[in-house]
Amino acid sequence: MFQLTTTERVHLGERLSEALVHEVDQLGSSRIFLLVSSTLLKTTDEIERVCKALGDRVVCVHDGIPPHAPRSSVLEAAANARSSEADLIVTIGGGSVTDAGKIIPLVLKHGLVEHDDLEPFHVYVNEAGETIKPAFESPDLRVICCPTTLSGGEFNPLAGATDEKIGHKQGFEHPMMAPVAVILDPELTRHTPAWLWTSTGVRSVDHALETLGSLSSDHFSDGIAESALRLLSDALPIVHKSPDDMNSRLRCQIGAWQSMIPIIGGVPMGASHAIGHILGGTCDVPHGYCSCVMAPAVLEYNREVNADRQRRISDCFGRPGEDASKIVDEFISELGMPRSLSEVGVTEDRLDQIAEYTMLDFWARTNPKKIESSSDVRKILDLAI
Numbered sequence: 001m002f003q004l005t006t007t008e009r010v011h012l013g014e015r016l017s018e019a020l021v022h023e024v025d026q027l028g029s030s031r032i033f034l035l036v037s038s039t040l041l042k043t044t045d046e047i048e049r050v051c052k053a054l055g056d057r058v059v060c061v062h063d064g065i066p067p068h069a070p071r072s073s074v075l076e077a078a079a080n081a082r083s084s085e086a087d088l089i090v091t092i093g094g095g096s097v098t099d100a101g102k103i104i105p106l107v108l109k110h111g112l113v114e115h116d117d118l119e120p121f122h123v124y125v126n127e128a129g130e131t132i133k134p135a136f137e138s139p140d141l142r143v144i145c146c147p148t149t150l151s152g153g154e155f156n157p158l159a160g161a162t163d164e165k166i167g168h169k170q171g172f173e174h175p176m177m178a179p180v181a182v183i184l185d186p187e188l189t190r191h192t193p194a195w196l197w198t199s200t201g202v203r204s205v206d207h208a209l210e211t212l213g214s215l216s217s218d219h220f221s222d223g224i225a226e227s228a229l230r231l232l233s234d235a236l237p238i239v240h241k242s243p244d245d246m247n248s249r250l251r252c253q254i255g256a257w258q259s260m261i262p263i264i265g266g267v268p269m270g271a272s273h274a275i276g277h278i279l280g281g282t283c284d285v286p287h288g289y290c291s292c293v294m295a296p297a298v299l300e301y302n303r304e305v306n307a308d309r310q311r312r313i314s315d316c317f318g319r320p321g322e323d324a325s326k327i328v329d330e331f332i333s334e335l336g337m338p339r340s341l342s343e344v345g346v347t348e349d350r351l352d353q354i355a356e357y358t359m360l361d362f363w364a365r366t367n368p369k370k371i372e373s374s375s376d377v378r379k380i381l382d383l384a385i
Contacts, residue, residue, distance in 0.1 A: 002220065002265040005157055005178040010257065012184050013250050016046065016146055017053035019183040020090065023144055024054060027180070031059045033086035035077055035101045037093030037148060038063040044191050047092065060084040065093070067287070068162045068169055068280050069100045071115050078107035081141075089143045091179075092188075094196065095151035095287050102159035102177045105139030115165065122170040123158075123362060131362035133173055142180040148192045149200040150232075150252055151287055152207060152260040154182050162281040168357060169281025178264075184257070186249035194243065198335050199288025201236045201252055205229065206276075206291035207259035209328065210269045212312050213302055215368050221262035222312070229316040231255030233331065240335055268366030271358075271380055272298040278357040285344045292337040293344055297383035298367075299325035306368045341385045351381045 011019040024032065032054060034047065041047045041063045051058050062080050065073050081089065081104050091101035112118055123133050145154035153159065157178040162169045189197060211217055211225035232255040238248040263269060275298075276290030285293075303310060303325065310324040317327050329339065338344050346354070355377035358364050364371050371377060 002218070005155065005264050006175050007155065007178045007180065007182060009181040010184065011181070012254065013186060014183065016092070016183055016185045016188050017049045019185065020050060020144065020146070021053050023181050023183075024057060024088065027088060027142070029088035030057050031085055031087045032057050033081040033084055033089050034058055034061045035065070035089060035091045035093070035097055035104070036061060036063050037097055040092060040148070040191060046188060046191065050092065059086060065097050065100045067096050067284070069096045069103070069160060070162045070164050071118055072164060074100045074103050074161050075107060075113065075115070078104045078112070082108055086141065089141055090146065091143065092146040092148070094147070094149040094192070095153045095200065098145050098147060098153045099159040099161060101143050101145065102179070103161055103172055105141035105143065106136075106172060106174065106177065108141060109137060109139045118161070118172075122172050124170070125360050125362050125365065129365050131365070136174065138174060138176045144181045144183065145179040146183045146185065146188065148189050149196055149288075150204045150256040151200040152204050152256040154179060155257055155260040156264055160277070167282045168360070169277050171362070184250065184253040186246045186253060189249055189253070190243070194240070196286070196288065198236065198240055199286060199292055199337055201232060201256070201288070202295070202332055202335070202337060203288045203291045204256040204259040205232050205236075206272055206295045207263060207269070208232070209295055209299065209313060210272055211259075211262040211267050213270065213299065213306050213309055213368055214267055215306060215309070216366070217262065217267045221265060221267045224258050224261045226312060226316055228255045228258035229313065231258065233317050236335060269363045270298060270367035271301065271364060271371060271377070274358050274361040274364040274367070275354065275377065275380065277361050278354050279344075279346065282354065282357055283346050283350060285346065289338055289344045292332050293339065293341055293384050294380070296325045296329040296332070296339075297380055299328060300383055301380045302368045304369065341381065348385060351378060351385070355381060
């Protein structure tokens with residue numbers, strides 16, 4: 001079975017303010033809560049243009065969501081949305097802004113106020129290694145997401161927030177947490193720092209890599225992942241060299257969207273994503289850098305069980321017959337991205353903790369080469385140190 005989402009529309013290449021007016025008119029919203037990137041708000045006129053286009057329908061503009069969306073920042077934003085009596089959430093920014101915006105309707109629906117109020121709602125792995133997704137009443141508010149990076153979370157009903165008390169990033173999921181619409185405006189991404197654009201692009205590459213490497217994928221998902229990988233492997237280097245190439249930026253955005261479709265449909269990710277969640281929430285490694293560091297190591301670790309599937313990865317890069325791990329390593333390096341844990345500030349004394357926390361992540365259990373204990377995770381980490 002392939003699971004679909006509740007996202008109804010995706011705008012491709014349309015300017016943000018114009019697309020938002022269309023969406024707000026269609027939804028009949030009159031009290032809009034804008035959750036936005038601090039950089040866009042303070043250093044560009046993008047948010048001002050949106051506010052001008054929407055007029056008095058904007059009731060609050062909130063910024064300042066830190067990386068990996070700490071619970072406290074999500075609750076603070078939700079409190080402002082509550083006091084503003086918002087009837088629509090619009091996110092304009094990167095992955096953490098997107099995640100926070102998708103969790104706010106959950107917080108408002110269930111009257112969550114304190115840090116521990118979120119505890120019963122996050123996805124977790126029980127002692128038997130089973131992934132438990134708590135059931136709860138559907139959020140009422142809908143969200144429109146306008147991404148500025150390539151992490152792809154805007155297409156997912158799953159959102160991440162970090163429990164600051166234990167330093168663990170956790171997932172919150174409900175079908176109605178997927179946005180009603182997504183606006184892909186390549187002009188908006190001109191303001192995204194190059195390192196952030198490129199590293200999150202590698203994150204989307206990693207979505208495709210783990211789909212094509214998965215032993216639980218299907219023909220449809222494989223085809224979408226191959227298309228995503230071909231788009232991203234071609235367009236990312238072009239934008240790296242020519243940042244003003246809007247067509248290539250849009251192709252990157254479409255590749256990121258395609259890379260998410262198998263995940264949303266039910267294809268499980270593997271160790272790269274599981275470890276990445278911990279590197280981000282526990283070690284403060286930027287979201288995209290996690291894949292830059294871990295993707296080649298995980299390909300190498302898994303090769304003995306999925307070498308046939310990894311050949312498809314090599315084909316997408318136009319290098320049939322070559323080792324996929326080596327190809328991806330070289331691709332990431334040529335984009336100027338970090339290639340080791342030490343380069344992103346993770347020292348060897350943190351590896352055991354990372355390995356233990358990874359076993360609490362639901363995707364550690366779905367890696368192609370079975371991971372049975374933290375010592376298996378440590379083997380992968382040792383390949384990346």
